[in-house]
Amino acid sequence: xxxxxxxxxxxxxxxxxxxxxxxxxxxxxxxxxxxxxxxxxxxxxxxxxxxxxxxxxxxxxxxxxxxxxxxxxxxxxxxxxxxxxxxxxxxxxxxxxxxxxxxxxxxxxxxxxxxxxxxxxxxxxxxxxxxxxxxxxxxxxxxxxxxxxxxxxxxxxxxxxxxxxxxxxxxxxxxxxxxxxxxxxxxxxxxxxxxxxxxxxxxxxxxxxxxxxxxxxxxxxxxxxxxxxxxxxxxxxxxxxxxxxxxxxxxxxxxxxxxxxxxxxxxxxxxxxxxxxxxxxxxxxxxxxx
Amino acid sequence: xxxxxxxxxxxxxxxxxxxxxxxxxxxxxxxxxxxxxxxxxxxxxxxxxxxxxxxxxxxxxxxxxxxxxxxxxxxxxxxxxxxxxxxxxxxxxxxxxxxxxxxxxxxxxxxxxxxxxxxxxxxxxxxxxxxxxxxxxxxxxxxxxxxxxxxxxxxxxxxxxxxxxxxxxxxxxxxxxxxxxxxxxxxxxxxxxxxxxxxxxxxxxxxxxxxxxxxxxxxxxxxxxxxxxxxxxxxxxxxxxxxxxxxxxxxxxxxxxxxxxxxxxxxxxxxxxxxxxxxxxxxxxxxxxx
DNA sequence: CACGATATCTGACTAAAGTCAGATATATGC
DNA sequence: GCATATATCTGACTTTAGTCAGATATCGTG
Numbered sequence: 001x002x003x004x005x006x007x008x009x010x011x012x013x014x015x016x017x018x019x020x021x022x023x024x025x026x027x028x029x030x031x032x033x034x035x036x037x038x039x040x041x042x043x044x045x046x047x048x049x050x051x052x053x054x055x056x057x058x059x060x061x062x063x064x065x066x067x068x069x070x071x072x073x074x075x076x077x078x079x080x081x082x083x084x085x086x087x088x089x090x091x092x093x094x095x096x097x098x099x100x101x102x103x104x105x106x107x108x109x110x111x112x113x114x115x116x117x118x119x120x121x122x123x124x125x126x127x128x129x130x131x132x133x134x135x136x137x138x139x140x141x142x143x144x145x146x147x148x149x150x151x152x153x154x155x156x157x158x159x160x161x162x163x164x165x166x167x168x169x170x171x172x173x174x175x176x177x178x179x180x181x182x183x184x185x186x187x188x189x190x191x192x193x194x195x196x197x198x199x200x201x202x203x204x205x206x207x208x209x210x211x212x213x214x215x216x217x218x219x220x221x222x223x224x225x226x227x228x229x230x231x232x233x234x235x236x237x238x239x240x241x242x243x244x245x246x247x248x249x250x251x252x253x254x255x256x257x258x259x260x261x262x263x264x265x266x267x268x269x270x271x272x273x274x275x276x277x278x279x280x281x282x283x284x285x286x287x288x289x290x
Numbered sequence: 291x292x293x294x295x296x297x298x299x300x301x302x303x304x305x306x307x308x309x310x311x312x313x314x315x316x317x318x319x320x321x322x323x324x325x326x327x328x329x330x331x332x333x334x335x336x337x338x339x340x341x342x343x344x345x346x347x348x349x350x351x352x353x354x355x356x357x358x359x360x361x362x363x364x365x366x367x368x369x370x371x372x373x374x375x376x377x378x379x380x381x382x383x384x385x386x387x388x389x390x391x392x393x394x395x396x397x398x399x400x401x402x403x404x405x406x407x408x409x410x411x412x413x414x415x416x417x418x419x420x421x422x423x424x425x426x427x428x429x430x431x432x433x434x435x436x437x438x439x440x441x442x443x444x445x446x447x448x449x450x451x452x453x454x455x456x457x458x459x460x461x462x463x464x465x466x467x468x469x470x471x472x473x474x475x476x477x478x479x480x481x482x483x484x485x486x487x488x489x490x491x492x493x494x495x496x497x498x499x500x501x502x503x504x505x506x507x508x509x510x511x512x513x514x515x516x517x518x519x520x521x522x523x524x525x526x527x528x529x530x531x532x533x534x535x536x537x538x539x540x541x542x543x544x545x546x547x548x549x550x551x552x553x554x555x556x557x558x559x560x561x562x563x564x565x566x567x568x569x570x571x572x573x574x575x576x577x578x579x580x
Numbered sequence: 581c582a583c584g585a586t587a588t589c590t591g592a593c594t595a596a597a598g599t600c601a602g603a604t605a606t607a608t609g610c
Numbered sequence: 611g612c613a614t615a616t617a618t619c620t621g622a623c624t625t626t627a628g629t630c631a632g633a634t635a636t637c638g639t640g
Contacts, residue, residue, distance in 0.1 A: 002488065002489055004401075004405055004411065004415055005398050005401045005402055005405070006488070007415050007418060007419060007489070008401035008404055008405060008415070008418060009397055009398070009401050010418075010419075010422050010487050010488060010489055011418035011419070011421065011422045012309070012312060012397070012401070013422075013487060014421065014422035014425040014426045014487065015305050015308075015309060015421070015422070015425065016309050016312070017425075018305075018425050019302070019305060019306050019309045022302060022306070107299055107302070108295050108299070111294075111295040111296075111298035111299050111302070112295055114298055115294055115295070115298060117427075118424050118427075118517065118518065119517040119518070120420075120424070120516060120517035120518070121294065123420060123517070124420065124421065124424055125294055125297050125298070126417075127416075127417035127418075127420045127421050128297060128298060128300075128301035128417075128421065129297060129300075129301070130410075130413060130414065130417045131301065131304065131305070131414065131417050131418065131421065132300050132301045132303075132304035132305070134404075134408050134410070134414055135304040135305065135307075135308050136304045137407075137408075197300050197303060197304065198296065198300060199297070199300055226410060227408065227409040227410035227413075228408065228409070228410075
């Protein structure tokens with residue numbers, strides 16, 4: 001019925017009016033939108049004035065005036081940057097924090113109302129994740145993190161759940177050779193998480209071993225972010241970390257049920273080798289010399 | 291990792307910046323956004339000035355001025371309404387049409403670029419349909435249409451494809467007792483399509499027969515619109531049409547593989563009856579007295 | 581045809597957003 | 611230490627959006 005372009009445009013129309021409603025709800029606190037946006041940016045952790053200006057796309061004159069108006073309301077305080085006194089750092093005062101929380105409550109209520117009015121919650125949330133990831137692809141950043149961090153554990157949990165779904169015989173972490181977290185922390189190894197606006201979208205582990213090689217483990221990309229080249233980026237980052245650690249040979253094991261993964265390895269310079277461990281789950285083994 | 295509310299808010303953030311980019315791209319034609327919006331509304335077929343004002347949520351004074359500025363540019367012409375000279379009708383001049391097409395080209399290009407940059411096209415489009423339908427739920431309107439119209443045929447095609455997927459033995463329309471289109475047109479019957487901003491989201495047929503009952507056929511709801519109560523609305527509309535046509539007894543057949551449908555019928559006053567036809571596909575039969 | 585209701589228009593205003601040319605203070609490289 | 615670059619601020623503007631109180635013309639009804 002509708003061609004792809006029309007479908008995208010229908011989505012744009014639907015979303016434009018929803019966004020408009022969201023904006024006007026912010027007007028209820030007696031502050032123009034510009035000032036409200038700056039206050040919220042500061043509340044969300046942006047403190048560097050130049051950073052806020054870039055983020056909101058404001059002229060420096062306008063930005064300066066908006067900061068002043070928030071200062072007059074005693075919602076924020078600005079100080080000079082420690083290392084560079086030209087730059088200014090903005091922080092919420094206690095009153096500012098209260099006001100910020102009030103804006104947060106408005107946003108949360110709106111999100112809650114939206115969810116409450118729709119029975120397809122999970123499908124809707126998955127669709128939203130997918131679109132948010134697609135729109136924010138360029139904003140997806142890779143961070144080296146401790147494998148025991150909340151973000152990493154979330155990724156690993158999703159990874160295990162997916163293996164359980166996709167392996168005919170299911171998957172039980174305890175039966176697999178679960179890498180010790182310490183092996184995936186510098187200087188032995190590394191663990192990298194892809195984050196997009198607060199949501200972890202993928203991970204990969206570089207596990208140092210006592211043998212002459214290190215292993216790549218736990219490569220996972222969220223369903224919402226597949227097809228965006230994130231797996232490749234994660235692998236590149238893991239290889240980069242390996243080089244930094246002076247590792248010359250990488251190995252990994254995988255299962256032929258994970259077809260996309262096998263393709264990715266083959267296309268990025270890995271060569272298949274015979275089984276090199278006795279883990280019951282993998283049936284495909286690769287190595288790559290750096 | 292993220293609770294549902296945070297996921298909705300992440301989506302809102304992603305989409306807000308995308309919408310902002312779309313808006314600013316409209317500024318490139320040297321016309322303020324307000325005037326561009328009015329021009330586009332007229333281009334998309336809205337001609338009644340009051341209608342445009344409601345649609346865009348504008349004050350009558352502002353609206354009047356925007357119309358004037360477009361007239362000064364010779365992009366539109368306004369005339370009095372034939373039946374009511376107080377109302378004004380706005381139409382694009384040839385120059386206005388050219389300008390409108392330029393805006394359309396911007397929107398189309400943007401949609402195309404978005405699609406071109408993402409390899410998960412179908413998943414992305416399905417997610418967009420789902421969200422647009424959810425956001426526009428209140429805007430989904432039921433229209434009585436000819437079952438041979440493009441919209442109706444699109445729905446039926448999707449319906450047959452879904453049956454083929456869900457029936458173990460597949461589905462072939464030719465083997466089914468395909469209702470004659472004429473039986474689903476007044477005064478014998480009716481065919482109703484649910485439309486949301488140009489996209490058909492569901493359908494239902496009321497098929498007149500020579501027996502003492504009429505039949506409900508081809509109830510279908512697009513995956514993007516499930517869980518929004520559209521099936522119920524379509525059934526209500528079909529029953530309403532039946533009452534208008536003086537029909538006292540309705541029957542329908544379905545298959546137990548379509549669990550949601552069976553549930554809907556049971557919950558809305560239908561009672562199971564023995565097989566009343568020899569169609570090979572259905573295995574469940576219902577009737578309802580009006 | 582008088583009356584109130586309705587649709588649009590006009591004039592006079594305000595608020596918000598955005599622009600631009602300097603001014604000021606600080607940092608950096610030679 | 612000096613020239614140049616950078617970050618922010620200030621003042622003087624313009625444009626856009628929006629509001630509101632009437633004015634004007636037309637409609638529907640009795």
